[in-house]
Amino acid sequence: MSSELNKVYNPEEVESKWYAYWEKHRFFRSTPDERPAYTIVIPPPNVTGVLHMGHMLNNTIQDILIRRARMKGYNALWVPGTDHASIATEAKVVQLLRQQGIKKSDLTRDEFLKHAYEWKDKYGGIILKQLEKLGASCDWERTRFTMDETYYRAVIKVFIDLYNKGYIYRGLRMINWDCEALTALSNEEVQYAENGEASKMYSLRYPIQNEPDTWVIIATQRPETIMGDTAIAVNPNDPRYQHLIGKTALVPLINRPVPIIADTYVDMEFGTGCLKLTPAHDPNDYEIGQRHNLPIIDTINLNGTLNELCELPHYIGLDRFEVRKRIIKELEEKGHLVAANDYTARIGRSERTGSVVEPKLSLQWFIKMKEISRRALQAVEDNEVQLIPAKYKNTYRHWMENVRDWCISRQLWWGHRIPAYYYGEGENDFVVAETPEQALQIARHKTGNPHLQANQLRQDEDVLDTWASSWLWPIAVFDGFEDYDLETQQFTRLNPDLAYYYPTDVLVTAPEILFFWVARMIIAGYEYLDKHPFKDVYLTGIVRDKLGIKMSKSLGNSPEPLELIAKYSADGVRVGMLFASPAGNDLPFDEKLCEQGRNFANKIWNALRLVKGWQTTPAHNPHNQPAINWFESKIVQTRQELDNLFEQYRISEALNLLYSFIWDDFCAVYLELVKPDFEQPLDETTYRATIGFFEQLMQLLHPFMPFITEEIYQHLQPRQEGESICISHYPTPTLPDETALKRGEILKTLLTQLRDVRVKKNLKPKDPLPLFANVSQPDFYQPIIPVLQKKAFLQSVEFTAAEVPNSAMFMVGTDVFYAALSSDFDVAAEKERLHKEIDYLIGFAKSVNAKLSNEKFVSSAPEAVVNKERQKLADAEQKLTALQEALGKL
RNA sequence: GCACACAUGACGCAGUAGGUUUAGCGUGUUUGCCUUACAAGCAAAAAGUCGCAGGUUCAAAUCCUGCUGUGUGCACCA
Numbered sequence: 001m002s003s004e005l006n007k008v009y010n011p012e013e014v015e016s017k018w019y020a021y022w023e024k025h026r027f028f029r030s031t032p033d034e035r036p037a038y039t040i041v042i043p044p045p046n047v048t049g050v051l052h053m054g055h056m057l058n059n060t061i062q063d064i065l066i067r068r069a070r071m072k073g074y075n076a077l078w079v080p081g082t083d084h085a086s087i088a089t090e091a092k093v094v095q096l097l098r099q100q101g102i103k104k105s106d107l108t109r110d111e112f113l114k115h116a117y118e119w120k121d122k123y124g125g126i127i128l129k130q131l132e133k134l135g136a137s138c139d140w141e142r143t144r145f146t147m148d149e150t151y152y153r154a155v156i157k158v159f160i161d162l163y164n165k166g167y168i169y170r171g172l173r174m175i176n177w178d179c180e181a182l183t184a185l186s187n188e189e190v191q192y193a194e195n196g197e198a199s200k201m202y203s204l205r206y207p208i209q210n211e212p213d214t215w216v217i218i219a220t221q222r223p224e225t226i227m228g229d230t231a232i233a234v235n236p237n238d239p240r241y242q243h244l245i246g247k248t249a250l251v252p253l254i255n256r257p258v259p260i261i262a263d264t265y266v267d268m269e270f271g272t273g274c275l276k277l278t279p280a281h282d283p284n285d286y287e288i289g290q291r292h293n294l295p296i297i298d299t300i301n302l303n304g305t306l307n308e309l310c311e312l313p314h315y316i317g318l319d320r321f322e323v324r325k326r327i328i329k330e331l332e333e334k335g336h337l338v339a340a341n342d343y344t345a346r347i348g349r350s351e352r353t354g355s356v357v358e359p360k361l362s363l364q365w366f367i368k369m370k371e372i373s374r375r376a377l378q379a380v381e382d383n384e385v386q387l388i389p390a391k392y393k394n395t396y397r398h399w400m401e402n403v404r405d406w407c408i409s410r411q412l413w414w415g416h417r418i419p420a421y422y423y424g425e426g427e428n429d430f431v432v433a434e435t436p437e438q439a440l441q442i443a444r445h446k447t448g449n450p451h452l453q454a455n456q457l458r459q460d461e462d463v464l465d466t467w468a469s470s471w472l473w474p475i476a477v478f479d480g481f482e483d484y485d486l487e488t489q490q491f492t493r494l495n496p497d498l499a500y501y502y503p504t505d506v507l508v509t510a511p512e513i514l515f516f517w518v519a520r521m522i523i524a525g526y527e528y529l530d531k532h533p534f535k536d537v538y539l540t541g542i543v544r545d546k547l548g549i550k551m552s553k554s555l556g557n558s559p560e561p562l563e564l565i566a567k568y569s570a571d572g573v574r575v576g577m578l579f580a581s582p583a584g585n586d587l588p589f590d591e592k593l594c595e596q597g598r599n600f601a602n603k604i605w606n607a608l609r610l611v612k613g614w615q616t617t618p619a620h621n622p623h624n625q626p627a628i629n630w631f632e633s634k635i636v637q638t639r640q641e642l643d644n645l646f647e648q649y650r651i652s653e654a655l656n657l658l659y660s661f662i663w664d665d666f667c668a669v670y671l672e673l674v675k676p677d678f679e680q681p682l683d684e685t686t687y688r689a690t691i692g693f694f695e696q697l698m699q700l701l702h703p704f705m706p707f708i709t710e711e712i713y714q715h716l717q718p719r720q721e722g723e724s725i726c727i728s729h730y731p732t733p734t735l736p737d738e739t740a741l742k743r744g745e746i747l748k749t750l751l752t753q754l755r756d757v758r759v760k761k762n763l764k765p766k767d768p769l770p771l772f773a774n775v776s777q778p779d780f781y782q783p784i785i786p787v788l789q790k791k792a793f794l795q796s797v798e799f800t801a802a803e804v805p806n807s808a809m810f811m812v813g814t815d816v817f818y819a820a821l822s823s824d825f826d827v828a829a830e831k832e833r834l835h836k837e838i839d840y841l842i843g844f845a846k847s848v849n850a851k852l853s854n855e856k857f858v859s860s861a862p863e864a865v866v867n868k869e870r871q872k873l874a875d876a877e878q879k880l881t882a883l884q885e886a887l888g889k890l
Numbered sequence: 891g892c893a894c895a896c897a898u899g900a901c902g903c904a905g906u907a908g909g910u911u912u913a914g915c916g917u918g919u920u921u922g923c924c925u926u927a928c929a930a931g932c933a934a935a936a937a938g939u940c941g942c943a944g945g946u947u948c949a950a951a952u953c954c955u956g957c958u959g960u961g962u963g964c965a966c967c968a
Binding site for chain 2: 005007008009192201218219220221222233265266267269270271272274275276277278282284285346389391392394395398399402511514515542546548579580585586588590592593595596598599600601602603605606607608609610611612613648650652653656659660667668671675678679755756758759760765766840841843844846847848851854855856857858859860861862864865866868869872875876
């Protein structure tokens, strides 16, 4: 039998073989039934994406949870899918078209979308295929995409509903503008470099009107915006500038007269204490402008070039940064530049394009967040939704309490087109409806013009922010909104899937998207189903390299996941990632850990080779019974600990526990204990027990290492087609036998001690060695003596009440053992060994004694604690006496 | 700037209601082994007074205060 099994485990064919088998039998398919459900919805990866280390970690964790639930008897469902990632995808498609010589501006919306869908069909599924390589046990028949037909309908419906409820409004607001992608961004999509960016702070002189040789000096990083200035502001309490308030300054180069106003916003300490106000291009300036009724002069086009409002013809049409370079020279030449100092600025950049974000005044769609998010804030406070680790509660609370309205419109084509239809030029000349037909009805009614025609309606050109679709994910993947009635603002029913699977059990995701996505899903969950979308949110750590830098493809510090899998197997990589991933902490990734995972697989494989190599005999061998009893209880105990760890999402620790249980307890101890002598058969009872243990271990390990455990499971016993470890159930838990456990642990200790004696005395593993035991309860030891004798190669084992001369003495608890040595043993070495142990015990006893002789300790500490200390001391003293006697005999 | 984490042998971590023998685990290091499942292995060893300074307590890696360092989130000034 063993000749069929390679000496080294070969995962490559095994992994693809079993994944195909699982798919063929649809083991991951879930439909509602009478069992309790356990549901996870995948955080949909970006459809343009390819697998990176973060995905590997977070999907491994999801797979572990879902596989474990499946084996615990739940009806486990893991819903996969992708989101359409409007900016990222559109940017990719635009870029691809450009390579083909096609400009987006030359295409109609429909033509462009056709290209985009082609692109999606071709590349959109890559990342899901990669998840299969990892072993992900998703129900692929339920794969969803945020622009699927029903999903699209859901997003539009929700927009209309929130509009009807008054949560959505259209307004002129200062927004973040991406001049490259030509779209608005939400605050969350703007990123700042960690330590700022090198910039210059320019000091400019603005003359005072009608007062020759008087001026104010302002500081700015953006001299190209001065043509949009409409005022100068100083702090009303600033003694330096009292005389200037109410006067008029002249904007350099264009000589526009602007008032000098007083506003407490101005920080007297900063710069010169004079602030130029450019309401069109700075959020704070805009607000001050509103307070003082300042005009707004928007000098920058959507693409970042300057327009005719800048009044300087030679700058019109030039990019703002080009203008900056030139205008500095011009200002200098004309005597307006006072200073140019190096300055570190926090510059906002678009998350997707990296382009410097331009604050711009723009008419956009917003969701009012304050009221709609109230329940969601409370839910996390009350642990209706539990964040793991809990430290994120603070972060969440802070964001929710200071939540700002969410700009949801994007000036893109790839996405859900805003269902607003305009019939006139006025700001409010629009209606919101699911279809153009309905829009026409409503518009006719609203305008009172029954002759209004469809071609007089113009649908909003913009699409919705991607997160304004993915925030519905836990409901929309089940097509839940099909049954939502916009009239009554209620569900007419919950479809069977939604009723069965919602709320989901856990969401596993990266902390970066706590606000982008998680918070908003909670909001949507309460708004629509009045229920949390998931019970727990497990926020994974960030995968970092050895230098502690976040791994990313763009930085080039990330290994290629599929290459890792090729090198170490999916099982190995899964284990490698988990080894380094304590709950909620960052993951310092080290390829070595994948190697460790691979080695572990090999270890298990070889345990299989050993077991499958055994011949059996019906003859009974009672000597193995203590080992069997011990291991049986040990599994029970380990399962309890695993349950405990999983309950707290201590998945890495659970893996570590299993790792050492399998490697140390099963392979190194149990298998060695029951292993028959060379070419001897094993009794059937032990063999069957061993196969059973091995099978249970594989079941416990299966969520972590799905492939090798299936391979072993299939080898351990003959299986029918359609049987699989992944749908097998854990046996019903029993209680551990404490005596059997203790006996096993003591057997382990004795074996280690005896091995130690051999090493220290330079004895070969099989040199004859008689053992004498002076123990309080010989009966306790009786059952393990045969196996101890065999495994420690003991010549004999005898109970005694006397000292044994010429022996190495050691203690287990308070029981004394003597390994009898031949007369020529090294007395000096033995003395030294005993001395060392005595010294340790003296030190120990001293520290315990110090406690016990402390009056206050004895009187204030709980009795149990004091008694424990007394017991410690008594044991130590008993040991000391025995050791000292042994030393005296030498 | 505000807030929140974290600081344990060479490295990565555990120590989850102050008291399970003077702190555990993995990797690495050193030593000895190709022992008939596994050198992707086996057996053993060395290595930390738990960032620093105080405090509370009979008792502190564990609680409190301050400091230092690192990380994260939020805000942001011309």
